[in-house]
Amino acid sequence: xxxxxxxxxxxxxxxxxxxxxxxxxxxxxxxxxxxxxxxxxxxxxxxxxxxxxxxxxxxxxxxxxxxxxxxxxxxxxxxxxxxxxxxxxxxxxxxxxxxxxxxxxxxxxxxxxxxxxxxxxxxxxxxxxxxxxxxxxxxxxxxxxxxxxxxxxxxxxxxxxxxxxxxxxxxxxxxxxxxxxxxxxxxxxxxxxxxxxxxxxxxxxxxxxxxxxxxxxxxxxxxxx
Numbered sequence: 001x002x003x004x005x006x007x008x009x010x011x012x013x014x015x016x017x018x019x020x021x022x023x024x025x026x027x028x029x030x031x032x033x034x035x036x037x038x039x040x041x042x043x044x045x046x047x048x049x050x051x052x053x054x055x056x057x058x059x060x061x062x063x064x065x066x067x068x069x070x071x072x073x074x075x076x077x078x079x080x081x082x083x084x085x086x087x088x089x090x091x092x093x094x095x096x097x098x099x100x101x102x103x104x105x106x107x108x109x110x111x112x113x114x115x116x117x118x119x120x121x122x123x124x125x126x127x128x129x130x131x132x133x134x135x136x137x138x139x140x141x142x143x144x145x146x147x148x149x150x151x152x153x154x155x156x157x158x159x160x161x162x163x164x165x166x167x168x169x170x171x172x173x174x175x176x177x178x179x180x181x182x183x184x185x186x187x188x189x190x191x192x193x194x195x196x197x198x199x200x201x202x203x204x205x206x207x208x209x210x211x212x213x214x215x216x217x218x219x220x221x222x223x224x225x
Contacts, residue, residue: 011212011214012214015121015153015173015214016047016091016121016122016153017091018042018045018091019045019046019047020045020046023046023047023216024041024044024045024046024047025046025047025048025049025093025216026038026041026046026047026048026049027049027095027124027184027218028049028050028051028052028093028094028095028096028124029051029184030051030054030097031051033048033049033050033051034050034069035050035069035072035073035076036076038050038073038092039073039076039077039092042077042091042092043077047091047092047093047121047122048092048093049092049093049094049095049122049124050069050070050073050092050093050094050095051094051095052066052069052094052095052096052111052115052123053065053066053096053097053111054096054097054098054099054100055100055102056100056102056103056105056106056107056110056111057102057106057110058106058109058110060102060110063110063111063114066094066111066114067114067118070090070094070114070115070117070118070120071118073090073092074090074118077090077091077092087119087149088119089119089120089121089150090118090119090120090121091121092120092121092122093120093121093122093123093124093152093155094115094120094122094123094124095123095124095125095126095155096111096123096124096125096126096139097126097127097185098125098126098127098128098129098135098136098139099127099128099129100129101129101132103128103129103135103138103139104132104134104135104138104139107138107139107142108138108139108141108142108145112142112143112146115143115150115152116146116148116150119150119152120152121152121153122152122153122154122155122173122174123143123152123153123154123155124155124156124157124176125139125140125154125155125156125157126156126157126185127157127185136156136166136167136170137170140154140156140170140171140172144171153173153174154171154172154173154174155172155173155174155175155176155216156170156172156174156175156176157176157178157218158175158176158177158178158187158200159177159178159179159180159186159187159189159190159191159196160187160189160190160191160196161191161196161199161200161203163187164177164200164203164204165203165207168204168207168208168211168213172213173212173213173214174213174214174215174216175200175204175213175214175215175216176215176216176217176218177193177196177197177200177215177216177217177218178190178193178196178218178219179191179192179193179194179196179197179217179218179219180192180193180219181193181219182218182219193217193218193219197215197217200215201215
């Protein structure tokens with residue numbers, strides 16, 4: 001009976017306990033998001049992401065900053081020092097921009113150990129160098145390959161159905177469909193959010209029938225009239 005009850009819960013609430021429907025996600029935008037914002041999003045039933053950085057060499061200043069942000073996030077969510085989760089998962093996400101040439105070569109060595117110590121619930125990956133198609137696969141492999149019991153949901157941001165297919169093939173748990181009408185960093189090739197989301201969902205339904213892959217929509221619709 002308990003197993004049946006768990007399986008009947010909405011997928012996002014199974015994956016991210018403590019969140020509510022509909023899931024609201026605070027994206028990992030550099031210089032905007034921070035542990036205080038993320039902790040308030042989590043308290044309100046959403047899923048907040050901090051920005052983890054874009055430089056991954058051993059001497060990169062992003063690394064100690066990431067460690068500090070993760071520690072502060074846990075302190076804000078557990079001010080009395082008590083961790084209510086049974087598995088030590090920190091109920092936030094961390095986002096990374098992967099266009100640095102150090103992503104493929106250093107992410108697993110320098111960044112994954114920090115993440116594994118703090119155990120965030122999700123890792124969001126964006127903008128690998130298009131001239132280095134192996135980057136996304138190597139980063140995802142480094143996240144999946146640790147024998148630590150920490151298995152974050154991997155979120156990949158895309159702008160086309162083809163990119164969504166590649167991310168799903170590599171093992172993404174969540175596809176962020178960013179429409180060309182979104183703010184912030186955009187893609188050279190992208191569709192509008194109204195068409196992109198259903199096209200990606202149809203592709204996943206037809207080609208990945210044995211996988212449970214979620215789709216998040218990114219990019220708003222505004223009308224000034």
